[in-house]
Amino acid sequence: xxxxxxxxxxxxxxxxxxxxxxxxxxxxxxxxxxxxxxxxxxxxxxxxxxxxxxxxxxxxxxxxxxxxxxxxxxxxxxxxxxxxxxxxxxxxxxxxxxxxxxxxxxxxxxxxxxxxxxxxxxxxxxxxxxxxxxxxxxxxxxxxxxxxxxxxxxxxxxxxxxxxxxxxxxxxxxxxxxxxxxxxxxxxxxxxxxxxxxxxxxxxxxxxxxxxxxxxxxxxxxxxxxxxxxxxxxxxxxxxxxxxxxxxxxxxxxxxxxxxxxxxxxxxxxxxxxxxxxxxxxxxxxxxxxxxxxxxxx
Amino acid sequence: xxxxxxxxxxxxxxxxxxxxxxxxxxxxxxxxxxxxxxxxxxxxxxxxxxxxxxxxxxxxxxxxxxxxxxxxxxxxxxxxxxxxxxxxxxxxxxxxxxxxxxxxxxxxxxxxxxxxxxxxxxxxxxxxxxxxxxxxxxxxxxxxxxxxxxxxxxxxxxxxxxxxxxxxxxxxxxxxxxxxxxxxxxxxxxxxxxxxxxxxxxxxxxxxxxxxxxxxxxxxxxxxxxxxxxxxxxxxxxxxxxxxxxxxxxxxxxxxxxxxxxxxxxxxxxxxxxxxxxxxxxxxxxxxxxxxxxxxxxxxxxxxxxxxxxxxxxxxxxxxxxxxxxxx
Numbered sequence: 001x002x003x004x005x006x007x008x009x010x011x012x013x014x015x016x017x018x019x020x021x022x023x024x025x026x027x028x029x030x031x032x033x034x035x036x037x038x039x040x041x042x043x044x045x046x047x048x049x050x051x052x053x054x055x056x057x058x059x060x061x062x063x064x065x066x067x068x069x070x071x072x073x074x075x076x077x078x079x080x081x082x083x084x085x086x087x088x089x090x091x092x093x094x095x096x097x098x099x100x101x102x103x104x105x106x107x108x109x110x111x112x113x114x115x116x117x118x119x120x121x122x123x124x125x126x127x128x129x130x131x132x133x134x135x136x137x138x139x140x141x142x143x144x145x146x147x148x149x150x151x152x153x154x155x156x157x158x159x160x161x162x163x164x165x166x167x168x169x170x171x172x173x174x175x176x177x178x179x180x181x182x183x184x185x186x187x188x189x190x191x192x193x194x195x196x197x198x199x200x201x202x203x204x205x206x207x208x209x210x211x212x213x214x215x216x217x218x219x220x221x222x223x224x225x226x227x228x229x230x231x232x233x234x235x236x237x238x239x240x241x242x243x244x245x246x247x248x249x250x251x252x253x254x255x256x257x258x259x260x261x262x263x264x265x266x267x268x269x270x271x272x273x274x275x276x277x278x279x280x281x282x283x284x285x286x287x288x289x290x291x292x293x294x295x296x297x298x
Numbered sequence: 299x300x301x302x303x304x305x306x307x308x309x310x311x312x313x314x315x316x317x318x319x320x321x322x323x324x325x326x327x328x329x330x331x332x333x334x335x336x337x338x339x340x341x342x343x344x345x346x347x348x349x350x351x352x353x354x355x356x357x358x359x360x361x362x363x364x365x366x367x368x369x370x371x372x373x374x375x376x377x378x379x380x381x382x383x384x385x386x387x388x389x390x391x392x393x394x395x396x397x398x399x400x401x402x403x404x405x406x407x408x409x410x411x412x413x414x415x416x417x418x419x420x421x422x423x424x425x426x427x428x429x430x431x432x433x434x435x436x437x438x439x440x441x442x443x444x445x446x447x448x449x450x451x452x453x454x455x456x457x458x459x460x461x462x463x464x465x466x467x468x469x470x471x472x473x474x475x476x477x478x479x480x481x482x483x484x485x486x487x488x489x490x491x492x493x494x495x496x497x498x499x500x501x502x503x504x505x506x507x508x509x510x511x512x513x514x515x516x517x518x519x520x521x522x523x524x525x526x527x528x529x530x531x532x533x534x535x536x537x538x539x540x541x542x543x544x545x546x547x548x549x550x551x552x553x554x555x556x557x558x559x560x561x562x563x564x565x566x567x568x569x570x571x572x573x574x575x576x577x578x579x580x581x582x583x584x585x586x587x588x589x590x591x592x593x594x595x596x597x598x599x600x601x602x603x604x605x606x607x608x609x610x611x612x613x614x615x616x617x618x619x620x621x622x623x624x625x626x
Contacts, residue, residue, distance in 0.1 A: 142313055143594070144553040146557040146561075239561070263452055270445035
């Protein structure tokens with residue numbers, strides 16, 4: 001017991017128990033709140049998440065239930081009208097949010113994990129490993145992300161798991177490049193040199209010096225990736241590459257394409273996609289200002 | 299310049315190789331039995347199955363098939379479509395021209411409008427204009443492109459009926475040759491605008507920033523000291539130096555435009571490659587789907603290469619940087 005205790009009293013609490021608060025965490029939060037678009041974006045995202053979670057209770061109808069009311073404009077009974085087989089559009093949008101958000105979250109996490117892993121390995125080991133990994137990333141990057149996601153889903157089949165996998169494949173190279181750049185930058189700092197001098201292991205340097213300092217841009221990029229994932233998924237669904245058992249906002253727009261004069265099908269679904277992606281970009285920009293106050297932003 | 303060109307070419311070749319390899323392995327991942335896919339859902343005798351297997355080399359080991367696939371691709375043999383057994387290369391060649399009309403128009407549009415707005419915002423230093431440009435740029439990155447197309451069809455074709463909503467030429471038109479141009483232009487306007495939207499925002503922001511930067515450089519000060527008028531300085535010294543990043547961005551974003559044209563063509567019924575892709579997805583015609591995506595990837599590599607070369611030609615600093623061992 002006495003061995004683990006540090007000689008200098010008071011330093012122990014930094015080792016055990018709760019982690020030290022991020023320096024400037026409170027200021028960062030204040031900077032975020034001081035930027036109105038970011039706050040608005042955050043509010044929109046929270047509302048959308050709540051609606052998606054409570055979809056079963058909020059939606060007035062079963063989104064898949066067909067009825068006799070075919071392609072009816074908005075009325076008191078169906079607030080946003082009905083589609084060609086009489087399904088309630090409002091209910092479809094409420095339930096569709098679930099699909100879009102799940103795809104966005106899974107894709108965002110997957111991109112973060114794969115991109116960080118590849119980027120950290122490339123940046124830390126450098127040399128041939130770096131060259132090979134970055135070349136592979138370049139092959140994935142040279143195919144436009146939408147085309148890459150499209151081809152993977154078209155060949156493998158359109159279900160949610162494959163759609164998420166395809167979006168991760170399309171988005172990871174950018175994250176890997178970002179992480180690699182950050183790691184390269186941090187590796188040359190005095191902090192890492194000091195850690196090496198003291199004799200810290202590679203693992204410890206990566207875990208306690210490199211990763212925490214690389215985190216802010218990663219968080220920002222992940223937020224932006226959430227928006228990209230929603231847009232890409234909507235595009236896939238619009239081309240008929242949506243999961244047929246989990247209708248999303250893009251599927252509604254695909255339906256709307258058959259008869260564009262039924263504006264109540266196309267307008268609300270598109271507005272919702274636009275707002276959510278815009279909100280994600282605003283939050284990303286707000287986080288960028290909050291976490292990296294010296295960097296350039298929108 | 300020769301060494302610079304050679305270096306960029308050497309960079310592009312393995313990239314193309316990688317893309318083809320990626321496509322090959324993606325095809326291998328396709329679920330289901332490829333032989334069954336070729337024969338279709340008909341009962342077949344074992345002899346026939348053996349015959350098909352051999353004809354398509356499906357009994358060969360993976361590496362042998364990979365080698366044959368590479369040979370095929372480099373002789374521009376992209377396989378045959380499932381429906382009608384038409385060579386995929388022919389199908390694509392039929393549609394490529396229409397897609398190029400759309401994408402090149404959109405790129406020109408993006409360049410002209412983007413540069414004009416960017417220079418205006420950069421020179422005027424008005425905060426409102428700055429905010430407006432930023433707002434439009436962020437908005438155009440957040441809006442689903444195909445939905446923007448749907449909205450424009452809804453407004454201009456359905457509500458106002460001033461522009462056509464579908465196709466490339468109106469079916470009732472009897473005009474021939476050059477007389478068809480006005481008809482084509484009215485059909486082209488909306489899809490090209492939608493396709494250009496994103497790039498307009500991106501280009502305007504970049505030009506605005508570079509105009510800001512160039513205005514603070516000493517040579518602008520010198521020109522002012524020499525007594526040149528503000529308009530001359532902007533035209534001769536500022537715009538010229540701000541154009542380069544704009545051209546580069548449009549070049550590097552060619553892939554986005556090409557991929558975006560798939561969605562836009564679907565919305566506007568434009569008879570191009572994107573529509574072919576849409577049909578091939580519906581028919582599960584993998585040879586056509588992969589052929590088109592491969593072409594898009596190759597086009598991106600080639601256009602990036604050309605952009606690099608043009609940049610190097612116009613701006614000697616880039617060439618020198620690459621020559622000194624720095625990787626651009």
